[in-house]
Amino acid sequence: MECPRCSSDVPEVSHFCHHCGNDLQSGDAQRKKAYAARPDEPVASFKLVSTIMPQGAGRQPYTYRVALGIALLLTVVTAALGALPVAIMVAAFAIPIVYILYLYDVNLWEDEPIPVVAAAFVLTGVLAAVFTWLWSDKISLSTDLVGGNPGGPSGRDLLILMLLVPVVSELIRQIGPIYLASRPRYDDLMDGFTFGVVAGVGFACFETLVLHWGWISGGFAGPGSSAGTWISVVLLQGFVKPLIYGSATGLAVAEFSGLGEKYDGFTPRWVFGLIQAMVVNALFQGGVYLLGFVGGHGSTVGAILGVAWGLVLLGALIILVRTVLHKGLLEAALESAARGGSNHASGELAFCSRCEMPLLPHSDFCSACGNSVRSVPKSERGVAAQGSAPAAGFDGTTGETQA
Numbered sequence: 019m020e021c022p023r024c025s026s027d028v029p030e031v032s033h034f035c036h037h038c039g040n041d042l043q044s045g046d047a048q049r050k051k052a053y054a055a056r057p058d059e060p061v062a063s064f065k066l067v068s069t070i071m072p073q074g075a076g077r078q079p080y081t082y083r084v085a086l087g088i089a090l091l092l093t094v095v096t097a098a099l100g101a102l103p104v105a106i107m108v109a110a111f112a113i114p115i116v117y118i119l120y121l122y123d124v125n126l127w128e129d130e131p132i133p134v135v136a137a138a139f140v141l142t143g144v145l146a147a148v149f150t151w152l153w154s155d156k157i158s159l160s161t162d163l164v165g166g167n168p169g170g171p172s173g174r175d176l177l178i179l180m181l182l183v184p185v186v187s188e189l190i191r192q193i194g195p196i197y198l199a200s201r202p203r204y205d206d207l208m209d210g211f212t213f214g215v216v217a218g219v220g221f222a223c224f225e226t227l228v229l230h231w232g233w234i235s236g237g238f239a240g241p242g243s244s245a246g247t248w249i250s251v252v253l254l255q256g257f258v259k260p261l262i263y264g265s266a267t268g269l270a271v272a273e274f275s276g277l278g279e280k281y282d283g284f285t286p287r288w289v290f291g292l293i294q295a296m297v298v299n300a301l302f303q304g305g306v307y308l309l310g311f312v313g314g315h316g317s318t319v320g321a322i323l324g325v326a327w328g329l330v331l332l333g334a335l336i337i338l339v340r341t342v343l344h345k346g347l348l349e350a351a352l353e354s355a356a357r358g359g360s361n362h363a364s365g366e367l368a369f370c371s372r373c374e375m376p377l378l379p380h381s382d383f384c385s386a387c388g389n390s391v392r393s394v395p396k397s398e399r400g401v402a403a404q405g406s407a408p409a410a411g412f413d414g415t416t417g418e419t420q421a
Contacts, residue, residue, distance in 0.1 A: 019032070021035040021037065022040070023040040023047070023352065024040065024352055024355040024356070028042065028385065029385065033385065033386060033388065034383050034384065034385050034387070034388035035385070036381040036382070036383055037351060037355035037380075037383070038348065038351045038352045038355045038383070039351050041388065049061070049344070049348065049388070050062065053068065053340060053344055054388075054389075054390040054393065055068060055073075055347070056072075056389070057387055057388040058387075061341060061344045062340070062341075064333055064336055064337070065336075065340075067082050067086075068340075069265075069339050070215050070261065070265060070339070071120050072343060073124045085119070086113070089109075089112030090112070090253075092108050093105050093109045093252050094253070096108065097245065097249045097251075097252045098245045098248075100245070102233045102234070102236060103236070105248065105252045106233055106234055108256070109226070109255060109256020109257065110222075110223045110224075110226045110227055111223060112256060112257070113219045113222075113223075113256070113260045114139065114219045117219055117264075118139065118216075121135075121212070134204075134213075137195075137197050137198050138194045138198060139194075141194045142191055142194050142216075142220045142224075143221065143223060143224040144224070145190045145193070145221075146221040146223075146224040146225050146228075147224040147228050149186060149187065149190060150224070150225045150228040150229060153178060153182065154228065154229055170311060171311055176304060176307060179300075179303040179307050180303055180304040184296045184299035184300040184303060185296055187225075188267065188270075188295050188299055190221065191214070191217045191218055191221050191263065191295075192214075192217075192271065193217075194217050195216070195217045195274075196271060198213045199274055199275045205275055205276075205281040206392065207275050207276065207277060207346050208393060209275060210268075210273075210274055210281070211271060211272040211275070211339075211343065214264070214268030214269070214271030214272065215264035215267065215268040216264070217264075217271075218260065218262075218266065218268065219263065221263055221267075222255075222259045222260035222264070225259075226259070230251075230255065244318065246318040246321070247318045250321035250324065254324055254325045254328055258325060258328035258329060258332055259302070262299075263299070265338075266298045266299060268339065269291050269295065269335075269339060270288060270291035272343070273288040273291035274288045277346055277349050298331060301331060302327075302328060302331055305324070305328075305331075306324040306327060306328065309327055310324055347390045347393065350392070351382035351390070354382055368381075370384035370386065370387060370389060371389075371394050372384065372387055372394075373386050373389070375387070
């Protein structure tokens with residue numbers, strides 16, 4: 019049987035083309051109901067884990083969900099009890115810690131943990147702390163943690179929050195991921211996206227610490243006092259903000275990495291992704307600032323509205339991320355099919371890590387479940403049966419990782 023999309027020869031029993039990922043049975047040419055990184059989910063979905071952690075979504079999604087759920091619960095409880103230093107610290111570091119564990123789990127750093135974490139997280143965090151300190155303290159921005167100043171919104175403050183902060187912070191978040199994505203062993207689309215998310219959550223972590231240092235050093239506030247406001251703030255700053263920063267930056271760096279082999283570099287697509295990230299950051303910062311004045315200075319209503327606004331932006335970003343990654347994986351596989359297929363599953367008996375069905379040689383997708391081989395952790399791509407064949411992604415002679 020011939021695939022109508024890439025003209026590859028595929029077995030009659032195949033559900034998906036192993037080269038381009040085309041659904042051969044449903045007639046859904048764009049695979050809207052089968053997300054490339056997790057084909058049992060539709061593309062238009064708000065599934066968080068399979069969006070920001072696509073390389074681990076098919077194997078241990080519940081591990082990450084439980085970890086994030088525990089951190090969220092601990093943050094809410096400590097904030098409700100008035101233990102603000104604990105609540106803010108947990109909220110600030112929860113997602114970065116979970117994401118660094120995710121990097122370890124999928125072995126994205128390929129035996130170079132220190133350079134990867136240093137470039138993607140530590141460097142971004144240090145620059146974030148310095149920049150946040152400059153614009154929040156040295157510029158004397160007249161905004162409180164909640165609700166701004168009692169006199170109402172300031173045009174000067176709004177300009178800083180919607181222009182200076184989004185532009186400079188996004189440029190800072192691009193430095194480490196672009197450095198990593200320009201290296202041959204990390205130039206894959208999924209690598210670029212993941213490094214961008216790491217930089218985003220790292221920036222959010224240190225920004226939160228600097229902005230909320232007064233609360234961190236303030237001690238236990240006592241139960242019941244403005245608990246709703248505190249819970250809203252820690253949820254916004256510790257969970258919603260890092261996911262917005264990470265998703266927006268990840269999309270831009272993914273465009274830098276590009277679809278096929280080797281990174282594309284500073285193309286118009288990367289420029290568009292960068293501007294898109296800056297716009298999202300500006301909408302987030304400006305919206306939270308303005309909504310903070312609803313109900314008066316320090317109002318719980320304003321804080322809750324800020325969380326709601328952040329969730330709206332995050333939901334839109336999740337759909338956008340899934341759409342971009344899905345199309346990127348399909349388009350890259352189509353290009354690969356024109357060259358005869360990839361080296362992701364070059365072993366004689368390679369298996370899909372999701373459904374455990376055999377992979378055809380040089381597959382970009384599993385012909386049974388439709389899962390993208392590029393969305394699988396590198397250490398598991400093309401795992402050979404009983405060690406009889408070299409693992410996918412490795413040269414059988416030299417053992418070197420292939421791009």
